[in-house]
Amino acid sequence: xxxxxxxxxxxxxxxxxxxxxxxxxxxxxxxxxxxxxxxxxxxxxxxxxxxxxxxxxxxxxxxxxxxxxxxxxxxxxxxxxxxxxxxxxxxxxxxxxxxxxxxxxxxxxxxxxx
Numbered sequence: 001x002x003x004x005x006x007x008x009x010x011x012x013x014x015x016x017x018x019x020x021x022x023x024x025x026x027x028x029x030x031x032x033x034x035x036x037x038x039x040x041x042x043x044x045x046x047x048x049x050x051x052x053x054x055x056x057x058x059x060x061x062x063x064x065x066x067x068x069x070x071x072x073x074x075x076x077x078x079x080x081x082x083x084x085x086x087x088x089x090x091x092x093x094x095x096x097x098x099x100x101x102x103x104x105x106x107x108x109x110x111x112x113x114x
Contacts, residue, residue, distance in 0.1 A: 045100045051092040057083075064096045 049060055061073035078086070081094050088094065 043100050044097050047096050047098050049094045049096050051088050051090055051094060053090045055088065055090070057086050057088060060094065060096065064098055067099065 047064065049064060051060070057074045057077050058070055061068075061070040061077060065073045074086070076097060077083070077094060080097065
């Protein structure tokens with residue numbers, strides 16, 4: 001009798017695990033389809049931007065990180081630069097986190113002697 005209970009528990013556990021794996025796969029594929037990119041080689045780096053006359057956090061966000069939502073980037077700019085408001089002034093240096101495409105490593109072509 002106990003073996004039947006354990007077999008059912010194992011079967012239910014296996015089915016639940018399968019459901020979680022399928023859901024995870026669907027989520028990953030859905031993310032790729034929604035973003036329409038398979039660029040997994042993206043890294044982030046810090047860049048310094050000198051504020052020019054007429055610049056706003058919004059304009060800097062759109063210029064430096066054009067593929068991201070400017071609202072999110074403005075918030076990140078404020079946090080990263082410890083700004084209490086959105087007020088910035090010409091000559092101020094801001095740190096921006098920007099996307100950097102990273103090329104996968106390639107094997108160097110060497111001369112081979114035959």
